Amino acid sequence: xxxxxxxxxxxxxxxxxxxxxxxxxxxxxxxxxxxxxxxxxxxxxxxxxxxxxxxxxxxxxxxxxxxxxxxxxxxxxxxxxxxxxxxxxxxxxxxxxxxxxxxxxxxxxxxxxxxxxxxxxxxxxxxxxxxxxxxxxxxxxxxxxxxxxxxxxxxxxxxxxxxxxxxxxxxxxxxxxxxxxxxxxxxxxxxxxxxxxxxxxxxxxxxxxxxxxxxxxxxxxxxxxxxxxxxxxxxxxxxxxxxxxxxxxxxxxxxxxx
Amino acid sequence: xxxxxxxxxxxxxxxxxxxxxxxxxxxxxxxxxxxxxxxxxxxxxxxxxxxxxxxxxxxxxxxxxxxxxxxxxxxxxxxxxxxxxxxxxxxxxxxxxxxxxxxxxxxxxxxxxxxxxxxxxxxxxxxxxxxxxxxxxxxxxxxxxxxxxxxxxxxxxxxxxxxxxxxxxxxxxxxxxxxxxxxxxxxxxxxxxxxxxxxxxxxxxxxxxxxxxxxxxxxxxxxxxxxxxxxxxxxxxxxxxxxxxxxxxxxxxxxxxxxxxxxxxxxxxxxxxxxxxxxxxxxxxxxxxxxxxxxxxxxxxxxxxxxxxxxxxxxxxxxxxxxxxxxxxxxxxxxxxxxxxxxxxxxxxxxxxxxxxxxxxxxxxxxxxxxxxxxxxxxxxxxxxxxxxxxxxxxxxxxxxxxxxxxxxxxxxxxx
Numbered sequence: 124x125x126x127x128x129x130x131x132x133x134x135x136x137x138x139x140x141x142x143x144x145x146x147x148x149x150x151x152x153x154x155x156x157x158x159x160x161x162x163x164x165x166x167x168x169x170x171x172x173x174x175x176x177x178x179x180x181x182x183x184x185x186x187x188x189x190x191x192x193x194x195x196x197x198x199x200x201x202x203x204x205x206x207x208x209x210x211x212x213x214x215x216x217x218x219x220x221x222x223x224x225x226x227x228x229x230x231x232x233x234x235x236x237x238x239x240x241x242x243x244x245x246x247x248x249x250x251x252x253x254x255x256x257x258x259x260x261x262x263x264x265x266x267x268x269x270x271x272x273x274x275x276x277x278x279x280x281x282x283x284x285x286x287x288x289x290x291x292x293x294x295x296x297x298x299x300x301x302x303x304x305x306x307x308x309x310x311x312x313x314x315x316x317x318x319x320x321x322x323x324x325x326x327x328x329x330x331x332x333x334x335x336x337x338x339x340x341x342x343x344x345x346x347x348x349x350x351x352x353x354x355x356x357x358x359x360x361x362x363x364x365x366x367x368x369x370x371x372x373x374x375x376x377x378x379x380x381x
Numbered sequence: 382x383x384x385x386x387x388x389x390x391x392x393x394x395x396x397x398x399x400x401x402x403x404x405x406x407x408x409x410x411x412x413x414x415x416x417x418x419x420x421x422x423x424x425x426x427x428x429x430x431x432x433x434x435x436x437x438x439x440x441x442x443x444x445x446x447x448x449x450x451x452x453x454x455x456x457x458x459x460x461x462x463x464x465x466x467x468x469x470x471x472x473x474x475x476x477x478x479x480x481x482x483x484x485x486x487x488x489x490x491x492x493x494x495x496x497x498x499x500x501x502x503x504x505x506x507x508x509x510x511x512x513x514x515x516x517x518x519x520x521x522x523x524x525x526x527x528x529x530x531x532x533x534x535x536x537x538x539x540x541x542x543x544x545x546x547x548x549x550x551x552x553x554x555x556x557x558x559x560x561x562x563x564x565x566x567x568x569x570x571x572x573x574x575x576x577x578x579x580x581x582x583x584x585x586x587x588x589x590x591x592x593x594x595x596x597x598x599x600x601x602x603x604x605x606x607x608x609x610x611x612x613x614x615x616x617x618x619x620x621x622x623x624x625x626x627x628x629x630x631x632x633x634x635x636x637x638x639x640x641x642x643x644x645x646x647x648x649x650x651x652x653x654x655x656x657x658x659x660x661x662x663x664x665x666x667x668x669x670x671x672x673x674x675x676x677x678x679x680x681x682x683x684x685x686x687x688x689x690x691x692x693x694x695x696x697x698x699x700x701x702x703x704x705x706x707x708x709x710x711x712x713x714x715x716x717x718x719x720x721x722x723x724x725x726x727x728x729x730x731x732x733x734x735x736x737x738x739x740x741x742x743x744x745x746x747x748x749x750x751x752x753x754x755x756x757x758x759x760x761x762x763x764x765x766x767x768x769x770x771x772x773x774x775x776x777x778x779x780x781x782x783x784x785x786x787x788x789x790x791x792x793x794x795x796x797x
Contacts, residue, residue, distance in 0.1 A: 194384050268474050294403065
C-alpha cells in the first residue's frame with residue numbers, strides 16, 4: 124500500500140525529471156541548429172547622392188507589397204530637403220513621393236504649399252527611407268504578443284494572423300516606418316521584400332531604382348560589394364542615439380536629415 | 382482608401398508619411414480608468430490597513446466602486462485594438478519584454494485580490510441572506526434566484542461565528558495590505574508603458590510611473606468622494622420624518638456625510654501636492670536640460686497645448702480645486718465643485734500625455750492635431766470617439782448599481 128505522501132513525492136520526482144531532460148535536449152538541439160547554419164545578415168545601402176526623387180521605388184514597393192496605392196501610408200518613401208539661402212529648412216514628401224517630385228512647390232500642410240524658386244536654394248537633396256531592420260529593434264521589444272519578431276538573418280517581420288493591432292510597435296519605432304495596414308488592420312512595415320530576398324531576388328525598390336541609389340547586401344558575406352563598401356567607406360545611419368543599431372547605411376547624409 | 386487614424390489627424394509642416402495619431406481617446410481613458418481603480422482601492426485600504434477609523438464608511442463604498450471600475454478597465458483597450466477578437470493572445474503568448482504583456486497577469490492578480498477582499502467583507506451578509514431565504518417558504522422566482530445567487534456567493538462557507546469573522550477581518554487586512562503595492566504596480570506600469578517609449582520625447586521619463594500613481598490616487602479619491610456625496614444626498618432626499626429604513630434622520634446623514642468628506646478631502650490635498658510637484662519637476666527638468674527634443678516640446682507645451690496644459694490642467698484642474706479644498710469650512714457644495722475639477726484635471730493630464738505626446742512628429746519638424754470624432758460615421762469613429770469614451774464612463778456605474786442590488790454598500794451600523 125502506497126501512502127499519499129510517497130505517491131506525491133514520486134509524482135513530483137517524475138515531473139521534475141521530465142522537465143530536466145527536456146531542458147537538456149532543447150539546449151543540445153539549439154546548439155546543433157545554430158552550429159550547422161551560416162545565415163545571412165541583410166543590410167541596405169542608400170546613396171543619397173544618386174537619388175533624384177523619381178519615386179519609382181515607392182511605386183514598385185506599393186505594387187509589390189500589396190499596400191493600397193491610394194492609401195496615405197507606405198513602406199518606403201523619399202524625403203526632399205531644401206535649404207534656402209536665408210537658412211530656411213523645407214522638408215516634404217507628398218504621398219511619400221509615390222509620384223516623384225515633379226513640382227517646385229513644397230508641401231507644408233494638408234493644403235498649404237510654398238513655391239521655391241531655383242535661385243533661392245542653397246542646397247537640396249533627396250533621402251529615401253525604409254525600415255532599418257534594427258539589430259536592437261524597439262518594435263520587437265514592445266510587441267505584447269510576439270507577433271513581430273526578428274528572423275535569424277536580421278529582418279523584422281510581422282505575423283498578420285497574430286497581431287492584435289494595439290499600435291505599441293508603431294509608437295516605439297523612432298523612424299516612423301510602421302503603420303496600420305488599411306485592409307488587414309494590423310501593423311505593417313518594410314521587410315526588405317523578405318519573400319524576394321529569401322528566394323535569391325532583390326527587393327522591388329532596388330530593382331526599380333534606375334540610378335542604383337538603393338542596394339541590398341549580406342553583411343555576413345565579406346565578398347558582397349555592399350558589405351565591402353560599408354566596411355571600407357564612410358557611411359552613417361539614422362538616429363543612432365536611440366541605440367537601435369539600424370542596418371540601413373547611408374552615403375551622403377547631411378545634418379538636416381531627420 | 383482611408384488609413385486608421387487619418388480621419389482625426391491633421392498634419393502640419395514635415396511629418397513622416399506613416400505618422401498619425403494612432404493612440405487616441407481610448408488610450409486616454411485607459412490610464413484614467415485604471416487610475417480610478419487604484420485610487421479607490423488605496424482609499425479603502427487606508428481604513429483596512431492603517432486603521433484610519435474616520436474613513437470606515439468610505440472604505441466599503443470605495444472597495445465596491447473599485448471593483449466595478451476594475452471590471453470596466455479593460456474595455457478601453459478592447460475599443461482601441463484593431464483586432465479586438467485577438468485580445469486573448471496577450472494571455473496565450475505573452476511576450477514579456479513588452480510592458481503591455483504584463484497586463485494579463487497584473488490585471489488578473491489584482492482582480493483576484495479585490496474580489497477576495499470583497500468576499501471577506503461581505504461574507505457575513507451572503508450567509509445571513511442565504512440562510513434567511515432558505516428558511517422562507519413559497520419563494521417567488523426572484524427570491525429563488527436570489528437564494529441561489531447568495532448560496533453560490535457563500536462558496537459553502539457558512540460559519541459566521543465570532544471566531545470565523547475575526548479571521549475574516551484578518552484576511553481583509555492582509556489582502557488590503559498586499560493590494561496597495563499591487564494597485565500601485567497596476568497603475569505604475571500603465572505609466573511605464575508610456576515612460577519607456579524611447580522614441581517619444583515627451584513620454585520618455587522615469588518619473589512617468591510615479592506621476593501616474595500619484596495622479597491615480599488623486600483621481601480615485603476624488604471619484605470616491607464624489608460618488609459618495611451623490612449617493613448620500615440621494616439617501617437624504619428619500620428619508621422622510623424621523624423613522625426610516627436607515628434608522629437615521631436627515632440631519633444625521635448630513636452630519637456623517639460632512640464628516641467623511643472633510644476628512645477625506647485632507648488626504649486628497651495631500652496626494653495632490655505630490656502629484657503636482659512631480660509633474661512640475663518633470664517640466665523644469667526638461668526645460669533646464671534642454672535636450673535636442675526640447676525645441677519641439679517647447680513649442681508644443683508653451684504654444685499649441687498651452688490652453689490644455691496650463692489653463693485646463695494646471696489652473697482649472699489643480700490650482701482652483703486646491704484652493705477651494707483648503708479654504709476653511711468646506712461645504713458639500715464646494716467639495717462637489719472641487720472634486721469635479723480635480724477629476725477633470727486628472728483627465729486633462731492623461732489627455733496631455735497621450736495626445737500631447739503625439740502632437741509633434743518623430744521628425745521634430747512638424748505637428749499633428751487631434752480632432753476627437755464627436756458624431757460617428759463608422760465603427761472606428763464610434764469606438765474611438767466621444768461616444769466610445771462616454772460608454773466607458775457609464776459602464777462602471779451600471780456595474781456599481783448592479784452590485785448595490787446584492788451588496789449592502791451603505792450599512793453604517795454593521796461592523797466588520
